[in-house]
Amino acid sequence: MSGQDRAPRVLVADDHEAIRGGLRLLLQAAGIEVVGEAGDGAAALRNARALRPDVVLMDVRMPGTDGVAATRAIVEERLSHVLVLTTFDLDEYVFGALRAGAAGFLLKSADAATLTDAVRRVASGEGVVAPEVTRRVLEAFARTPEPQRPPEHPGLAELTDREREVLAALGDGLSNAELAARLGISAATAKTHVSRVLAKLGCSTRLQASIVAREAGLAGAERT
Helix, strand or coil, X not given: CCCCCCCCEEEEXXXXXXXXXXHHHHHHHCXXXXXXXXXXXXXXXHHHHHHCCCEEEEECCCCCCCHHHHHHHHHXXXXXXXXXXXXXXXXXXXXXXXXXXXXXXXXXXXXXXHHHHHHHHHHCCCCEECHHHHHHHHHHHHCCCHHHXXXXXXXXXXXXXXXXXXXXXXXXXXXXXXXXXXXXXXXHHHHHHHHHHHHHHCCCCHHHHHHHHHXXXXXXXXXX
């Protein structure tokens, strides 16, 4: 949603004014345009409709309409990519945002360089997930009782052998560069493969695909 010829346009959604202010200063110092702020999910949705930012930097725990509900609405209306800020003690929110279609998940403890890089990558259409978040989510899904797990994803049958390797790499939380290095292909080819895998599986984010990989036994924290 963001052109490469301009800085990403970002909407910051957090119920703490001081945090919003700090994020604004951090992003602006990196040359990223902050087009607006929101103190709750309802305001985030209204502002996303009005401002059409490239990225909504979304806190998940907010009063009233929380970040999960706002993320779901923003993604369904194709208003913006959503980069979720999360903490380890809010797993239920992480899972909700995952299902809602957030494009990225980042820890609130991330440093400035990691945050600004994530914003730029999400704006360009590449999902970003903190490795710690990927491991936490995959481990939690692995602990889900078998009766609650869905049957094998029908899209798996449509994948080529190479695409199954790509899916396994996504399941291990690899970036495009890491995926390319593992498979001995170029970064551009890796990006193309990832796009095809997501399309065939009907997944809107890399993390959603990683869950499919884990449930199919293609990847996991124990793999090397």
